[in-house]
Amino acid sequence: MEYVVNPWAGKQEFDIERLYTEFGIEPADKLKDILQEPPYFFRRGIVVGHRDYEPIAQAIRDNKEFHVMTGFMPSGHPHLGHLMVMKEVVWHVEKGGNGYITIADREAHAVRNISWEKCKEYGKEYLLCLYALGFTGKTYNQSTNAMLNALTFEASTKINFSELQAIYGFSQETQVAHAMSVITQVADILYPQVDLTPAPTLVPVGLDQDPHIRLTRGVAHKLRMFTVEDRKDHISIRSKNAPTNVMDELWKQFRGSKKYEGHIDIPGGDLKNVKEIVRRIELSAGGYGFVTPSATYHRFMPGLQGGKMSSSIPESTIGFFENEPSIKKKVLASLTGGKPTLEEQKREGGNPDSCCVYLLNLFHMISDDNELGELREQCESGTLTCGQCKKETYQRTIEFLLDFREKMDEVKHLPEEK
Secondary structure, eight states, rough: OOOOTTTTTTSSSOHHHHHHHHOOOOEEEGGSSSSOOOHHHHTTEEEEEEEEOHHHHHHHHHTTEEEEEEEEEEOOOGGGGGGGHHHHHHHHHTTTOOEEEOOHHHHHHSSSSOOOHHHHHHHHHHHHHHHHHHHEEEEEEGGGGGHHHHHHHHHHHHHHHHHHHHHHHOOOOHHHHHHHHHHHHHHHHHHHHTTTTOOOOEEEGGGHHHHHHHHHHHHHHTTTSSEEOOOOOOEEESSSSSSSSHHHHHHTSSTTOOOTTTEEESSOOOOOHHHHHHHHHHHTOOOOOOOOEEEEEEEBBBBBBBBBBTTGGGOOOOOOTOHHHHHHHHHHHHHHOOOOOOHHHHOOOOOOOOOHHHHHIIIIOOOOHHHHHHHHHHHHTTOHHHHHHHHHHHHHHHHHHHHHHHHHTTTTTTHOOO
Protein backbone atom coordinates (compact mmCIF):
# COMPACT_ATOMS: atom_id res chain seq x y z
CA MET A 1 0.00 0.00 0.00
CA GLU A 2 1.31 3.47 -0.90
CA TYR A 3 2.46 5.39 2.16
CA VAL A 4 1.07 8.94 2.25
CA VAL A 5 2.25 11.49 4.83
CA ASN A 6 -0.42 14.06 5.69
CA PRO A 7 1.01 17.47 6.75
CA TRP A 8 -2.34 18.55 8.20
CA ALA A 9 -3.25 15.51 10.33
CA GLY A 10 -3.63 16.23 14.04
CA LYS A 11 -2.72 12.67 15.03
CA GLN A 12 -0.23 10.74 12.93
CA GLU A 13 2.35 8.10 13.71
CA PHE A 14 5.41 7.75 11.52
CA ASP A 15 7.27 4.68 10.42
CA ILE A 16 10.69 6.35 10.32
CA GLU A 17 12.39 3.35 8.72
CA ARG A 18 9.82 3.45 5.94
CA LEU A 19 10.45 7.16 5.43
CA TYR A 20 14.14 6.34 5.06
CA THR A 21 13.63 3.54 2.54
CA GLU A 22 10.64 4.81 0.51
CA PHE A 23 11.22 8.55 0.41
CA GLY A 24 15.00 8.81 0.63
CA ILE A 25 15.23 10.64 3.95
CA GLU A 26 18.69 9.98 5.36
CA PRO A 27 19.22 9.07 9.04
CA ALA A 28 20.55 12.00 11.04
CA ASP A 29 22.78 10.07 13.44
CA LYS A 30 25.96 11.16 11.64
CA LEU A 31 25.09 14.86 11.36
CA LYS A 32 26.69 15.65 14.72
CA ASP A 33 29.98 14.34 13.30
CA ILE A 34 30.10 16.77 10.35
CA LEU A 35 29.81 19.90 12.50
CA GLN A 36 32.53 21.21 14.78
CA GLU A 37 30.06 22.17 17.52
CA PRO A 38 26.81 20.27 16.92
CA PRO A 39 23.73 21.74 18.63
CA TYR A 40 21.85 19.75 21.22
CA PHE A 41 19.01 18.84 18.86
CA PHE A 42 21.58 16.86 16.84
CA ARG A 43 23.42 15.46 19.87
CA ARG A 44 20.24 14.21 21.56
CA GLY A 45 18.65 12.63 18.51
CA ILE A 46 15.78 15.10 18.30
CA VAL A 47 16.58 15.60 14.63
CA VAL A 48 16.09 12.13 13.16
CA GLY A 49 16.53 12.67 9.42
CA HIS A 50 17.74 15.00 6.70
CA ARG A 51 17.98 15.62 2.99
CA ASP A 52 21.32 16.92 1.72
CA TYR A 53 22.48 18.59 4.92
CA GLU A 54 26.12 18.32 3.83
CA PRO A 55 26.06 21.55 1.72
CA ILE A 56 24.74 23.41 4.80
CA ALA A 57 27.48 21.98 7.02
CA GLN A 58 30.06 22.88 4.38
CA ALA A 59 28.75 26.45 4.18
CA ILE A 60 28.99 26.76 7.96
CA ARG A 61 32.55 25.39 8.02
CA ASP A 62 33.73 27.58 5.12
CA ASN A 63 31.77 30.69 6.13
CA LYS A 64 29.92 30.62 2.79
CA GLU A 65 26.47 32.00 2.11
CA PHE A 66 23.44 29.86 2.88
CA HIS A 67 19.79 30.41 3.76
CA VAL A 68 17.60 28.91 6.47
CA MET A 69 13.85 29.21 6.25
CA THR A 70 10.71 27.68 7.64
CA GLY A 71 7.07 28.60 8.13
CA PHE A 72 4.33 28.57 10.73
CA MET A 73 0.66 28.11 10.05
CA PRO A 74 -1.16 30.63 12.27
CA SER A 75 -4.11 28.42 13.16
CA GLY A 76 -3.81 28.94 16.94
CA HIS A 77 -1.60 30.25 19.71
CA PRO A 78 2.04 29.04 19.66
CA HIS A 79 3.12 26.58 22.37
CA LEU A 80 6.11 24.49 23.42
CA GLY A 81 5.49 22.09 20.55
CA HIS A 82 6.53 24.84 18.11
CA LEU A 83 9.71 25.78 19.94
CA MET A 84 12.10 23.20 18.49
CA VAL A 85 11.89 24.31 14.87
CA MET A 86 12.31 27.91 16.05
CA LYS A 87 15.51 26.95 17.88
CA GLU A 88 16.81 25.15 14.79
CA VAL A 89 16.30 28.24 12.65
CA VAL A 90 17.89 30.59 15.19
CA TRP A 91 20.93 28.32 15.63
CA HIS A 92 21.57 28.26 11.88
CA VAL A 93 21.13 32.04 11.68
CA GLU A 94 23.74 32.39 14.43
CA LYS A 95 26.04 30.20 12.30
CA GLY A 96 25.77 32.66 9.41
CA GLY A 97 22.58 31.69 7.60
CA ASN A 98 20.21 34.24 6.10
CA GLY A 99 17.02 33.77 8.11
CA TYR A 100 13.55 33.66 6.52
CA ILE A 101 10.23 33.02 8.24
CA THR A 102 6.89 32.81 6.47
CA ILE A 103 3.60 33.13 8.28
CA ALA A 104 1.50 30.68 6.26
CA ASP A 105 -1.76 32.60 6.46
CA ARG A 106 -2.95 31.34 3.09
CA GLU A 107 -2.60 27.78 4.35
CA ALA A 108 -4.39 28.57 7.63
CA HIS A 109 -7.23 30.30 5.79
CA ALA A 110 -7.60 27.56 3.15
CA VAL A 111 -7.09 24.47 5.32
CA ARG A 112 -8.32 25.54 8.77
CA ASN A 113 -10.75 28.31 7.72
CA ILE A 114 -9.02 30.79 10.04
CA SER A 115 -10.06 34.40 9.41
CA TRP A 116 -7.47 36.77 7.99
CA GLU A 117 -7.66 38.87 11.13
CA LYS A 118 -6.94 35.86 13.36
CA CYS A 119 -4.11 34.80 11.04
CA LYS A 120 -2.53 38.19 11.56
CA GLU A 121 -2.98 38.01 15.35
CA TYR A 122 -1.57 34.49 15.70
CA GLY A 123 1.23 35.25 13.25
CA LYS A 124 2.52 38.08 15.43
CA GLU A 125 2.61 35.71 18.41
CA TYR A 126 4.83 33.28 16.49
CA LEU A 127 7.15 36.11 15.48
CA LEU A 128 7.30 37.33 19.08
CA CYS A 129 8.56 33.91 20.17
CA LEU A 130 11.17 33.87 17.41
CA TYR A 131 12.46 37.32 18.27
CA ALA A 132 12.65 36.33 21.94
CA LEU A 133 14.94 33.47 20.91
CA GLY A 134 17.18 35.89 19.03
CA PHE A 135 15.97 35.48 15.44
CA THR A 136 17.22 38.00 12.93
CA GLY A 137 16.20 37.95 9.31
CA LYS A 138 13.23 38.48 7.02
CA THR A 139 9.64 37.67 7.95
CA TYR A 140 6.50 38.00 5.85
CA ASN A 141 2.90 36.85 5.44
CA GLN A 142 2.17 34.72 2.39
CA SER A 143 -0.85 36.80 1.44
CA THR A 144 0.98 40.13 1.22
CA ASN A 145 4.25 39.19 -0.50
CA ALA A 146 3.99 40.15 -4.18
CA MET A 147 7.29 38.53 -5.18
CA LEU A 148 6.24 35.31 -3.49
CA ASN A 149 2.91 35.31 -5.30
CA ALA A 150 4.67 35.72 -8.65
CA LEU A 151 6.98 32.82 -7.80
CA THR A 152 3.95 30.74 -6.77
CA PHE A 153 2.50 31.20 -10.25
CA GLU A 154 5.78 30.12 -11.87
CA ALA A 155 5.97 27.06 -9.61
CA SER A 156 2.39 26.13 -10.51
CA THR A 157 3.41 25.75 -14.16
CA LYS A 158 5.58 22.80 -13.13
CA ILE A 159 2.99 20.97 -10.98
CA ASN A 160 -0.03 18.98 -12.11
CA PHE A 161 -2.92 17.71 -10.02
CA SER A 162 -1.91 14.09 -10.48
CA GLU A 163 1.34 14.86 -8.70
CA LEU A 164 -0.55 16.48 -5.81
CA GLN A 165 -2.82 13.44 -5.62
CA ALA A 166 0.17 11.10 -5.43
CA ILE A 167 2.05 13.11 -2.80
CA TYR A 168 -0.80 14.35 -0.61
CA GLY A 169 -3.64 11.98 -1.35
CA PHE A 170 -5.81 14.80 -2.69
CA SER A 171 -9.16 13.83 -4.15
CA GLN A 172 -11.80 15.45 -6.34
CA GLU A 173 -13.24 16.95 -3.15
CA THR A 174 -10.03 18.87 -2.35
CA GLN A 175 -10.54 22.60 -2.64
CA VAL A 176 -8.44 24.47 -5.18
CA ALA A 177 -7.41 26.90 -2.42
CA HIS A 178 -5.90 23.99 -0.48
CA ALA A 179 -3.87 22.98 -3.51
CA MET A 180 -2.80 26.58 -4.06
CA SER A 181 -1.63 26.84 -0.46
CA VAL A 182 0.66 23.86 -1.12
CA ILE A 183 2.16 25.55 -4.17
CA THR A 184 2.60 28.73 -2.14
CA GLN A 185 4.71 26.73 0.31
CA VAL A 186 6.85 25.53 -2.58
CA ALA A 187 7.43 29.18 -3.44
CA ASP A 188 8.18 29.93 0.24
CA ILE A 189 11.01 27.40 0.25
CA LEU A 190 12.51 28.77 -2.96
CA TYR A 191 11.88 32.42 -2.08
CA PRO A 192 15.22 33.17 -0.31
CA GLN A 193 17.08 32.23 -3.51
CA VAL A 194 15.00 34.74 -5.48
CA ASP A 195 15.02 37.45 -2.85
CA LEU A 196 18.80 37.24 -2.34
CA THR A 197 20.81 34.76 -4.42
CA PRO A 198 20.88 31.05 -5.23
CA ALA A 199 22.61 29.26 -2.35
CA PRO A 200 22.15 26.14 -0.22
CA THR A 201 18.87 26.52 1.65
CA LEU A 202 17.92 24.59 4.78
CA VAL A 203 14.29 24.00 5.77
CA PRO A 204 13.96 22.60 9.33
CA VAL A 205 10.58 20.87 9.68
CA GLY A 206 8.76 18.07 11.44
CA LEU A 207 8.49 14.69 9.73
CA ASP A 208 4.93 15.47 8.64
CA GLN A 209 6.15 18.27 6.36
CA ASP A 210 8.29 16.05 4.11
CA PRO A 211 5.74 16.08 1.25
CA HIS A 212 6.35 19.83 0.83
CA ILE A 213 10.11 19.25 0.71
CA ARG A 214 9.84 16.48 -1.88
CA LEU A 215 7.55 18.54 -4.08
CA THR A 216 9.77 21.62 -3.85
CA ARG A 217 12.96 19.76 -4.68
CA GLY A 218 11.30 18.50 -7.84
CA VAL A 219 10.01 21.94 -8.80
CA ALA A 220 13.44 23.52 -8.19
CA HIS A 221 14.89 21.06 -10.69
CA LYS A 222 12.13 21.66 -13.24
CA LEU A 223 12.62 25.45 -13.09
CA ARG A 224 16.30 25.16 -14.01
CA MET A 225 17.40 25.80 -17.60
CA PHE A 226 20.02 23.05 -17.47
CA THR A 227 20.78 19.69 -15.89
CA VAL A 228 24.43 18.97 -15.09
CA GLU A 229 25.43 15.32 -14.77
CA ASP A 230 28.69 13.53 -14.03
CA ARG A 231 29.06 10.74 -16.62
CA LYS A 232 32.41 9.54 -15.18
CA ASP A 233 34.48 10.12 -18.35
CA HIS A 234 32.80 13.47 -19.04
CA ILE A 235 30.38 16.02 -17.62
CA SER A 236 27.14 16.49 -19.53
CA ILE A 237 25.16 19.75 -19.58
CA ARG A 238 21.66 19.14 -20.88
CA SER A 239 19.29 21.90 -21.94
CA LYS A 240 15.76 22.08 -20.57
CA ASN A 241 14.32 24.44 -23.17
CA ALA A 242 17.18 26.92 -22.75
CA PRO A 243 17.41 29.56 -25.53
CA THR A 244 19.87 28.73 -28.30
CA ASN A 245 22.02 31.80 -27.61
CA VAL A 246 22.39 30.75 -23.97
CA MET A 247 23.58 27.29 -25.07
CA ASP A 248 26.11 28.95 -27.36
CA GLU A 249 27.34 31.20 -24.55
CA LEU A 250 27.70 28.22 -22.26
CA TRP A 251 29.64 26.24 -24.86
CA LYS A 252 32.20 29.06 -25.11
CA GLN A 253 32.97 28.72 -21.40
CA PHE A 254 34.45 25.23 -21.73
CA ARG A 255 37.44 24.84 -24.03
CA GLY A 256 37.55 21.41 -25.63
CA SER A 257 33.87 20.70 -25.03
CA LYS A 258 31.60 19.24 -27.71
CA LYS A 259 28.24 20.82 -28.50
CA TYR A 260 25.34 18.72 -29.73
CA GLU A 261 21.67 19.47 -30.20
CA GLY A 262 20.38 19.94 -26.68
CA HIS A 263 23.52 19.12 -24.74
CA ILE A 264 27.20 19.88 -24.22
CA ASP A 265 29.80 17.28 -23.21
CA ILE A 266 32.93 18.32 -21.32
CA PRO A 267 35.79 15.80 -21.15
CA GLY A 268 37.09 15.61 -17.58
CA GLY A 269 36.35 18.80 -15.70
CA ASP A 270 35.39 19.59 -12.12
CA LEU A 271 31.69 19.01 -11.46
CA LYS A 272 31.39 21.72 -8.81
CA ASN A 273 33.09 24.30 -11.01
CA VAL A 274 30.93 23.38 -14.02
CA LYS A 275 27.76 23.74 -11.92
CA GLU A 276 28.83 27.19 -10.73
CA ILE A 277 29.51 28.38 -14.29
CA VAL A 278 26.20 26.96 -15.56
CA ARG A 279 24.34 28.67 -12.72
CA ARG A 280 26.05 32.01 -13.48
CA ILE A 281 25.15 31.82 -17.18
CA GLU A 282 21.59 30.80 -16.35
CA LEU A 283 21.15 33.74 -13.99
CA SER A 284 22.55 36.18 -16.54
CA ALA A 285 19.95 34.87 -19.02
CA GLY A 286 17.09 35.51 -16.61
CA GLY A 287 16.81 32.00 -15.18
CA TYR A 288 16.51 31.04 -11.55
CA GLY A 289 19.64 28.94 -11.03
CA PHE A 290 18.11 27.27 -7.98
CA VAL A 291 20.18 25.18 -5.61
CA THR A 292 18.06 22.18 -4.62
CA PRO A 293 16.88 22.90 -1.05
CA SER A 294 17.91 20.78 1.94
CA ALA A 295 15.90 19.77 4.99
CA THR A 296 16.21 18.46 8.52
CA TYR A 297 13.40 16.51 10.17
CA HIS A 298 12.82 16.52 13.90
CA ARG A 299 10.61 14.19 15.85
CA PHE A 300 7.63 15.78 17.54
CA MET A 301 7.71 16.85 21.12
CA PRO A 302 5.06 14.56 22.62
CA GLY A 303 1.93 15.93 24.21
CA LEU A 304 1.65 15.63 27.97
CA GLN A 305 -0.84 12.79 27.52
CA GLY A 306 1.10 11.14 24.72
CA GLY A 307 0.67 11.65 20.98
CA LYS A 308 1.51 14.94 19.28
CA MET A 309 1.46 18.20 21.22
CA SER A 310 -1.35 20.05 19.49
CA SER A 311 -3.31 23.24 20.19
CA SER A 312 -6.46 21.31 19.28
CA ILE A 313 -5.86 19.15 22.39
CA PRO A 314 -5.48 21.72 25.22
CA GLU A 315 -4.45 19.17 27.86
CA SER A 316 -1.52 18.10 25.67
CA THR A 317 0.12 21.52 25.42
CA ILE A 318 1.83 24.16 27.50
CA GLY A 319 1.22 27.66 26.17
CA PHE A 320 3.74 30.47 26.52
CA PHE A 321 1.29 32.59 28.50
CA GLU A 322 -0.42 29.83 30.46
CA ASN A 323 -0.89 30.44 34.18
CA GLU A 324 1.05 28.51 36.81
CA PRO A 325 -1.86 26.52 38.31
CA SER A 326 -2.82 25.23 34.84
CA ILE A 327 0.77 24.25 34.03
CA LYS A 328 1.18 22.52 37.39
CA LYS A 329 -2.02 20.55 36.88
CA LYS A 330 -0.94 19.43 33.40
CA VAL A 331 2.61 18.43 34.34
CA LEU A 332 1.55 16.53 37.46
CA ALA A 333 -1.12 14.68 35.47
CA SER A 334 1.14 13.91 32.50
CA LEU A 335 1.84 10.43 31.18
CA THR A 336 5.11 8.85 32.36
CA GLY A 337 7.19 5.79 31.65
CA GLY A 338 6.97 4.64 35.25
CA LYS A 339 5.71 1.37 36.70
CA PRO A 340 2.17 0.87 38.07
CA THR A 341 3.31 0.87 41.72
CA LEU A 342 6.02 2.67 43.70
CA GLU A 343 7.50 -0.66 44.76
CA GLU A 344 7.87 -1.80 41.15
CA GLN A 345 9.31 1.58 40.18
CA LYS A 346 12.04 1.37 42.81
CA ARG A 347 12.79 -2.25 41.94
CA GLU A 348 12.67 -2.14 38.12
CA GLY A 349 13.05 1.53 37.28
CA GLY A 350 11.19 3.50 34.62
CA ASN A 351 11.43 3.93 30.86
CA PRO A 352 12.43 7.54 30.07
CA ASP A 353 12.02 7.10 26.30
CA SER A 354 8.26 6.62 26.72
CA CYS A 355 7.91 9.30 29.39
CA CYS A 356 6.40 12.65 28.40
CA VAL A 357 8.01 14.29 31.44
CA TYR A 358 11.51 13.10 30.59
CA LEU A 359 11.06 14.13 26.96
CA LEU A 360 9.92 17.59 28.05
CA ASN A 361 13.29 17.90 29.78
CA LEU A 362 15.16 16.43 26.82
CA PHE A 363 13.58 18.85 24.35
CA HIS A 364 13.69 22.08 26.35
CA MET A 365 13.96 22.11 30.13
CA ILE A 366 17.46 20.74 30.78
CA SER A 367 20.23 22.36 28.74
CA ASP A 368 23.16 20.46 30.26
CA ASP A 369 23.74 17.01 28.74
CA ASN A 370 25.34 15.68 31.93
CA GLU A 371 22.36 16.76 34.02
CA LEU A 372 20.01 15.11 31.54
CA GLY A 373 22.11 11.95 31.69
CA GLU A 374 21.83 11.91 35.47
CA LEU A 375 18.06 12.28 35.24
CA ARG A 376 17.91 9.33 32.86
CA GLU A 377 20.09 7.18 35.10
CA GLN A 378 17.98 7.99 38.17
CA CYS A 379 14.80 7.12 36.27
CA GLU A 380 16.12 3.82 34.95
CA SER A 381 17.58 2.81 38.31
CA GLY A 382 14.39 3.60 40.22
CA THR A 383 16.05 6.08 42.56
CA LEU A 384 13.82 8.89 41.28
CA THR A 385 10.08 8.49 41.54
CA CYS A 386 7.74 9.82 38.89
CA GLY A 387 6.06 12.11 41.41
CA GLN A 388 9.32 13.76 42.39
CA CYS A 389 10.42 14.04 38.75
CA LYS A 390 7.13 15.75 37.85
CA LYS A 391 7.56 18.29 40.66
CA GLU A 392 11.12 19.11 39.60
CA THR A 393 10.09 19.35 35.94
CA TYR A 394 7.22 21.66 36.82
CA GLN A 395 9.66 24.01 38.58
CA ARG A 396 12.02 23.97 35.58
CA THR A 397 9.10 24.71 33.26
CA ILE A 398 7.93 27.68 35.30
CA GLU A 399 11.46 29.10 35.47
CA PHE A 400 11.87 28.59 31.73
CA LEU A 401 8.59 30.32 30.89
CA LEU A 402 9.18 33.26 33.25
CA ASP A 403 12.57 33.86 31.64
CA PHE A 404 11.10 33.46 28.15
CA ARG A 405 8.30 35.91 28.88
CA GLU A 406 10.84 38.50 30.00
CA LYS A 407 12.63 38.09 26.68
CA MET A 408 9.33 38.40 24.85
CA ASP A 409 8.58 41.65 26.69
CA GLU A 410 11.93 43.04 25.54
CA VAL A 411 11.12 42.44 21.85
CA LYS A 412 7.35 42.92 21.85
CA HIS A 413 7.69 45.93 19.56
CA LEU A 414 9.35 43.96 16.76
CA PRO A 415 6.30 42.09 15.35
CA GLU A 416 4.40 45.38 15.20
CA GLU A 417 7.15 46.88 13.06
CA LYS A 418 6.82 44.19 10.38
